[in-house]
Amino acid sequence: MKSQKRKDAFAKLTGKCRFLDDYTVPDMLQGYIIYTTIDRGWIRKINFPAGFDLQEFTIVSASDIPGKNIVPEPVNDQPFMTSEVVDNFGQVILGIAHPNREILKKFISLTRIEYERRNAVTDTKECLDNEANQFGEIMHLKHELAPTYNLRHLWKWQQIFYTQHQEQAYLEPQGMLAEYNIEKEEMKITGTMQCPFFVKDAVESIMGKAVKNVVIETSEGIGGAFGGKEDFPNLLAGVTALLAWKAQKPVKIVLDRKDDLLITTNRHPSRVDIIAIMHDQNGFISKIDIDYRLDAGAFQTLSPVVLHRGILHATGGYNIAEVKIKGSLHRSNTPPNGAFRGFGAPQAIFAMESFIDNVAHRLSISPLRLRQLNLLKTGDQLPTSQIVTENHLQDCLDRVVQLSGYKKKFTDFQEYNKTNTVKKGIGLALGLHGGGYTGNGEKVLQSRVKIVLEKNGMVNIYVANVEMGQGAHTTLAQMVNSIFKLPPEKVNVVIPNTSQTPNSGPTVASRTIYVVGNLLQKLAERIKSELGFADLKDHIAKNQNSFPQSFEEVFVPDPADDFDDITNQGVAYHDFSWAACVVEITYDPDLYQIRVDKCWNVLDVGKVINEGIALGQVYGGVVQALGWALTENIYKKGYPRLSGFTDYTLPASLDIPEIKVEFIHTNSPVAKGLGEIPMDYPAPAVRNAFLQATGIMINELPLTPERIFAAQGRSKK
Amino acid sequence: MIELKFTVNSEEVAITVAENLRLLDILRDELHLTGTKEGCAVGECGACTVILNGEAVCSCMVLACQVQDAVIETIENCDTDPVLQILQQAFLECGAVQCGFCTPGMLLSAKALLLRNPAPTEAEIKKALEGNLCRCTGYIQITEAVKQAARELAESK
Ligand code: FES
Ligand code: FES
Secondary structure, eight states: OOOOOOTTHHHHHTTOSOOGGGOOOTTOEEEEEEEOOSSSEEEEEEEOOTTSOGGGOEEEOGGGOSSOSSOOSSSOOOOSOOSSEEOSTTOEEEEEEESOHHHHHHHHHHOEEEEEEOOOOOOHHHHHHOGGGEEEEEEEEEEEOOOOOOGGGEEEEEEEEEEOOBOOOOSSOOEEEEEEETTTTEEEEEEOOSOHHHHHHHHHHHHGGGOSEEEEEEOSOOOOOTTTTTSHHHHHHHHHHHHHHHHTSOEEEEOOHHHHHHHSOOBOOEEEEEEEEEETTTOOEEEEEEEEEEEEESOOTTHHHHHHHHHHTTTTTBOOSEEEEEEEEEEOSSOOOOOOTTTTHHHHHHHHHHHHHHHHHHHTOOHHHHHHHHBOOTTOBOTTOOBOOOOHHHHHHHHHHHHHTHHHHHHHHHHHHHHOSSEEEEEEEEEEEEOSSSTTHHHHHOOEEEEEEOTTSOEEEEOSOOOSSSOHHHHHHHHHHHHHOOOGGGEEEOOOBTTTSOOOOOSOTTOIIIIIIHHHHHHHHHHHHHHTOSOHHHHHHHTGGGOSEEEEEEOOOOTTOOEETTTTEEOSOSOEEEEEEEEEEEEETTTTEEEEEEEEEEEEOBSOSOHHHHHHHHHHHHHHHHHHHHTOOSOOTTSOOOOSTTTSOOOOGGGOOEEEEEEOOTTOSSBOOOSSHHHHSHHHHHHHHHHHHHOOOOOBSOOOHHHHHHHHHHHHO | OEEEEEEETTEEEEEEEOTTOBHHHIIIIISOOTTSOOSOSSSSSOTTEEEETTEEEEGGGOBGGGGTTOEEEOGGGGGTOHHHHHHHHHHHHHTOOSSOSSHHHHHHHHHHHHHHOSSOOHHHHHHHTTTOOOSSSTTHHHHHHHHHHHHHHHHHO
16 A cells, blocks of 8 residues: 655645744844853853944843743753853853844854863763762662572673764754744744743743743744754743843744754763673573663753663563663763653663673674573563563564574674675664653643644644654644545644644654554544544535534543552553664775665554655664764764764765665554654664674774774784 | 846846855845755755756855856746656655755755766665755655656656
């Protein structure tokens, strides 16, 4: 069957779709920010350049804030703007607006800030190795079933894994347009964001009682997000609103690429220390102790939530009787890290999947056999005591092994590498990802959705979840229309606007289809049975007086899904998506260069609503993961800061391997989470393929030629 | 200031602008052709790609004085251009559009390729799109779409 075409594609293919920078309103000022350019210290003086008429500029600083100078987050510790203390590079000091962009840019480039510097922590290892940098709540997850030790064959092994920052690198930089209506005392924000209701809270926080009403709308097009437009928009919208309020004119800020790259949130660097006790011959793991640390940056903001997801995914797809996991945040003087596709899981899974291959390598057994021996199966318990009810991870593994010809290639490559300088490698990795908010998150959110049946026969869907490229608005409309059975163009998702849209929660955590979509489908079914129609078009035509009619539904969690936030025991995720991956590489030892040749992915994401869109999510996620595995890196000790895509190397068309994707168990009634899981497993698969090719264990990302060169030197000694 | 005459999407344009203006600014701010996007401003992302005298270029790297008498094509030409339309249809069918921010630039790079090489191999397609970053799609469906468009163009001749 052919997939339904995307609803937004036509506007995007003709260039007519309006992204934030395409919006202009009468009298609009160009806005920008001035931010801290040292890592830690104090601001001593701000020197504006001579030769400009300051009257023409609107300038705001922390002292102009009528409300609170705190960005609302799970932990409220980050100020919108700073006036004295500097905790990280990239803190906003001033917002500035002027009618002319050239003059504004010139003024900003000539403004000088004087600082007094203090020692700062910016290197991720320095941050994560030192327990003195720990801050915030420490999380524990313990689970003890009677382990089946074979006392004569005990082997204890410890390994530490590190991963680096990663920039979301959505192609459209972040931007906000703020319009203040003086009569209504209403602040309207239009912008690039994943979570309109978070932005609303933020603008209400910074503006306090100075404005009566805050309305947030997303721009028509959002040029990618991947988590990067989850929490930074709160800060940017706050500063833009403040400028518009002070100027009493509309203000638009669109970040330059370089600034977007340097000051917005990134993926958290991690340090994962694994100690396992296992059988010294077959590698059966009976006990594991994991110390999972994230570099949060200078403020905690939403990092505890990332940490939580991280520890809940830390044992990966393995069944281990005795588990002890400790999760902690560490503070550095880099910009606060935030959400990025996978949200703590890719770091955890990188460590666990790499550990498994290291064990296999040390014991000289097949990585596949080792996985099969320790795999989670029906009836097994996750560390949260949640019982696994399906063998789908095993099915993914079996299928990917078959599709890729893993077994034969594994031995073929071993032979090949004996006589060839250029090496071949094949690597396996498993992935799992819980759908929706963690633990009690969905209970607290209580998402609401609305469907309006219009007089003219159109069906309008109101949800707060945004279309940022992932195809959500097409897929959601399709889910509703699977009940209504109208021509596709009759059913549409309305652009989220907080004054009309119920709060169906943020566009994060693989929850849009899984939580909001399934809720919409439930509402559509209810509408159908309440109105009792066979043909909706007919029904509306014959009962014109009763339309438009509006219907709402609230998310009710399964009462059996109980989760204890203190002990971390219970049902953390109602459903998991599962995946298995095989990657084939070529390694050139003269250039220290890995080339990924092929990547096979087998996933169980439940029902697939739109195959074209679902495939696009997997391809995109895999390629992002390959970038993380091989090239993408932000902070390198002793190197200058990044200047853009020149030195932050994203995968380009020429770097793309052959990627094969298969979805299994698609006859499921439920569409599970899909957006994040393709980010979780490819990086360790590449790393494991490199281990197979060379016998060199590298427990860090990215696998750049520099790192491989250094490791090769070590392994020769 | 500089007086410029050039053609955009088959229309003659006469305009006086500051010399240091980039072609991207002329298109977006002066002519209100906002289909051309700015993703990096330094010639690294390709979102601002237009066709200038038959070649795909990053309009953020072209200065006003370089477009005197030039023939320029932007995504807005798709209303009448059959090659762009075939490409659009193929992008739609192959699922090559996600966020859409790279899309206009991709289409123009692809068109420039098909103009000089109507039957490109997969490697040639990847090479031609090398300067156009896409963070959403992983390029697979985009490459497919260009292949499909090339096939259709060949058939339509
Ligand atoms: S904006 Fe011109 S190449 Fe990126
Ligand atoms: S579709 Fe989003 S960058 Fe290409």
